[in-house]
Amino acid sequence: MPDPNRSEHPASHDASPRPLPDLSETEMVSLGQFGEYRLLEKLGEGGMGVVYRAFHVELERVVALKVVRADRIGDSQAVERFRREIKAAGKLDHPNIVLAHDARQIDGTHILVMEFIEGLDLAQLLRLMGPLPVADACEAIRQAALGLQHAHEHELIHRDIKPSNLVLARTGIVKILDLGLARLRSSDKASDGTTGEGFVIGTPDYMAPEQASGSREVDAHSDIYSLGCTLYALLVGAPPFSGPSHQQAYEKMTAHVHEPPASVREEHPEVPDSLSAVVDRMLAKVPEDRYASAADVAHVLSEFTSGSDLADLLAAAIGRPATKRVTAIETSRKTQPPRPKSTWLVVVTCVLALIGFGAWMIWQSGDGPQVPEPANTVQVAAVPETPELPGWIVLSWTLQGIGKPDLWLFRPDGSERVQLTDSPRHFDVHPCFSPDGLQVAFIRGSESDKSTGLWVCRSDGSGATELVASKTGGERVMSPVWRSNAEILYVRDPHLDRMPDMELWQVDVQNGESHLVFRLRETMVGGVGMATDISPLGDRLTMVLQRRGVWPMANIYTVELESAKASVVWRDMPDECKDARALWSPDGKQIAWHHNFTRGGLSDQYYYGVGLARESEDGTWEPRLQSEPDTHITPVAWAPDGSGLLCARMTEDESGATLVLVDDSFQETATLFELDVDSWQPGRQDLGRLGDWAIVPANMPIGSR
Numbered sequence: 183m184p185d186p187n188r189s190e191h192p193a194s195h196d197a198s199p200r201p202l203p204d205l206s207e208t209e210m211v212s213l214g215q216f217g218e219y220r221l222l223e224k225l226g227e228g229g230m231g232v233v234y235r236a237f238h239v240e241l242e243r244v245v246a247l248k249v250v251r252a253d254r255i256g257d258s259q260a261v262e263r264f265r266r267e268i269k270a271a272g273k274l275d276h277p278n279i280v281l282a283h284d285a286r287q288i289d290g291t292h293i294l295v296m297e298f299i300e301g302l303d304l305a306q307l308l309r310l311m312g313p314l315p316v317a318d319a320c321e322a323i324r325q326a327a328l329g330l331q332h333a334h335e336h337e338l339i340h341r342d343i344k345p346s347n348l349v350l351a352r353t354g355i356v357k358i359l360d361l362g363l364a365r366l367r368s369s370d371k372a373s374d375g376t377t378g379e380g381f382v383i384g385t386p387d388y389m390a391p392e393q394a395s396g397s398r399e400v401d402a403h404s405d406i407y408s409l410g411c412t413l414y415a416l417l418v419g420a421p422p423f424s425g426p427s428h429q430q431a432y433e434k435m436t437a438h439v440h441e442p443p444a445s446v447r448e449e450h451p452e453v454p455d456s457l458s459a460v461v462d463r464m465l466a467k468v469p470e471d472r473y474a475s476a477a478d479v480a481h482v483l484s485e486f487t488s489g490s491d492l493a494d495l496l497a498a499a500i501g502r503p504a505t506k507r508v509t510a511i512e513t514s515r516k517t518q519p520p521r522p523k524s525t526w527l528v529v530v531t532c533v534l535a536l537i538g539f540g541a542w543m544i545w546q547s548g549d550g551p552q553v554p555e556p557a558n559t560v561q562v563a564a565v566p567e568t569p570e571l572p573g574w575i576v577l578s579w580t581l582q583g584i585g586k587p588d589l590w591l592f593r594p595d596g597s598e599r600v601q602l603t604d605s606p607r608h609f610d611v612h613p614c615f616s617p618d619g620l621q622v623a624f625i626r627g628s629e630s631d632k633s634t635g636l637w638v639c640r641s642d643g644s645g646a647t648e649l650v651a652s653k654t655g656g657e658r659v660m661s662p663v664w665r666s667n668a669e670i671l672y673v674r675d676p677h678l679d680r681m682p683d684m685e686l687w688q689v690d691v692q693n694g695e696s697h698l699v700f701r702l703r704e705t706m707v708g709g710v711g712m713a714t715d716i717s718p719l720g721d722r723l724t725m726v727l728q729r730r731g732v733w734p735m736a737n738i739y740t741v742e743l744e745s746a747k748a749s750v751v752w753r754d755m756p757d758e759c760k761d762a763r764a765l766w767s768p769d770g771k772q773i774a775w776h777h778n779f780t781r782g783g784l785s786d787q788y789y790y791g792v793g794l795a796r797e798s799e800d801g802t803w804e805p806r807l808q809s810e811p812d813t814h815i816t817p818v819a820w821a822p823d824g825s826g827l828l829c830a831r832m833t834e835d836e837s838g839a840t841l842v843l844v845d846d847s848f849q850e851t852a853t854l855f856e857l858d859v860d861s862w863q864p865g866r867q868d869l870g871r872l873g874d875w876a877i878v879p880a881n882m883p884i885g886s887r
Contacts, residue, residue, distance in 0.1 A: 282294060304349075304350060325480075327479040331480065350496050391407070673685070815832070830872070
């Protein structure tokens with residue numbers, strides 16, 4: 183799928199802020215309605231289009247919905263290119279090409295509706311796994327070649343084949359994405375108004391020599407060259423011209439035209455001579471010296487695919503930490519050293535170089551990923567190496583390309599990760615360990631009817647059981663908090679509205695019986711909110727409560743369980759800077775929470791960080807806010823021993839996160855691991871828990887312990 187980059191809502195072309203979602207929603211709220219499609223999540227954005235995961239409310243089907251970007255809606259060339267993609271997609275029906283379901287206009291905006299693929303594109307797979315096993319690399323390219331052959335038979339040339347435009351589905355099927363640059367081979371080249379003589383179209387790392395030189399004589403041989411560059415990258419870990427001497431775009435393009443690439447065997451000695459010869463022929467400078475057709479490529483690569491299992495490869499990639507660049511399937515070859523430049527750094531350098539050399543049309547007409555700016559970090563001295571930390575961290579986390587949050591366990595050092603839940607039609611959020619570490623409570627929601635239920639499973643993911651179910655489609659339960667190993671508190675909202683009628687309930691884990699504890703309006707603060715944690719003594723909750731009025735907001739309170747008496751921990755001035763996820767320290771002396779410094783919106787940058795409050799002797803709270811509001815860190819859980827606060831330091835576009843430990847001065851004390859993914863909510867919409875951290879007993883069979 184396209185590389186993600188948070189941006190504006192495609193259905194709203196004005197700059198007015200979108201109202202913040204209902205406080206009582208879980209984080210899987212809809213981004214809005216676009217015709218009959220409910221927008222669930224932005225998957226990616228390029229120079230011309232935005233892709234969303236969407237839900238067709240009548241057919242109850244999840245799809246990928248591509249729309250013209252709001253700032254390009256008046257660009258006739260962009261609209262024409264989008265129309266060309268729609269026409270190209272409509273001509274094709276092949277298992278190795280993403281299927282188009284619908285193409286039309288909604289409220290004057292062109293849309294393309296495609297099948298939604300649960301999986302990873304090959305660029306993501308490379309980042310997770312490093313160079314792929316020979317059989318798997320060849321099988322992936324063999325399938326892509328079959329899809330290309332189908333396109334070529336329908337007179338379509340893709341012109342931008344690269345790893346990020348080939349997606350590996352969970353079924354092990356590789357599908358070709360993004361026909362935005364495709365051109366009819368039989369069309370009158372002179373009439374193609376979206377490009378002109380001398381302009382270059384494609385991606386520099388994977389561009390055929392005839393494309394790099396600006397020639398209009400681009401045909402099926404050009405796609406075969408790009409496919410060869412992609413095979414090279416899968417085998418070696420990087421495309422042919424990606425070393426220190428080819429950092430800029432013009433250097434890459436010049437190399438494609440004039441320089442021979444290093445042989446695959448030079449970079450990866452375990453590749454057979456016969457396969458190296460195949461790659462060399464695919465990368466021949468003269469188009470006629472390459473294979474005559476993509477079908478010929480598929481045929482010759484079939485000799486090298488014995489033992490491949492792409493479904494297992496994807497499962498292995500999902501189950502391993504993104505920071506570990508090792509192959510998941512054991513092979514006899516040695517692990518290759520990392521390339522001098524990462525894929526993302528090369529892309530950034532390419533963009534800068536293209537601007538400097540007047541070749542901006544490469545990216546203006548391309549639909550490649552937008553590269554995020556580096557995230558700001560907390561200003562500290564040298565961060566010590568990751569300490570030896572016990573237990574497991576549970577996260578409600580969305581793997582990039584999968585599209586919905588499931589529960590995952592992570593070792594604090596990132597050395598292991600294990601998927602606990604995977605219900606195809608549901609999302610799992612708000613995880614919380616039981617005090618003894620043996621169980622995990624969570625909320626499971628349905629994307630089709632928005633119903634939610636309180637579930638419990640063992641800490642190895644087994645024995646998942648629903649304790650509390652929504653009685654109607656409008657009723658929701660959310661935000662579980664363990665009162666003891668046998669009792670769970672949760673919030674219940676009887677109706678899908680913003681009325682102050684939410685309630686705190688308690689359920690017995692053994693018999694599933696629930697009873698009302700108090701109504702949130704009895705707190706004298708408000709009737710809308712969430713319980714997010716409980717004090718070590720079990721007598722008080724931390725709650726995120728919303729006052730009613732012109733400026734709805736969420737503030738932090740402690741609430742006594744017996745009396746429902748509320749005490750202020752932090753309260754904003756009247757605005758929409760909503761706070762979230764108040765978490766009690768293990769010693770009961772501090773509360774940490776997620777604080778929004780700005781209200782955010784479509785035209786306003788979000789700034790958020792951490793708030794900390796310490797309880798004084800008279801029972802009042804002394805709050806402090808992180809001093810760097812543009813450092814996007816958000817609290818997740820306290821370390822079980824109280825040694826620090828686990829936080830996620832987000833990239834500015836929220837396409838990735840680094841898990842870090844922060845002390846009570848808001849300083850990073852350790853870097854744990856990275857989440858190279860999208861859609862892991864930093865807290866704008868999710869006011870419950872993102873995760874938890876506990877010491878899980880050694881006899882709980884998790885992962886490969």
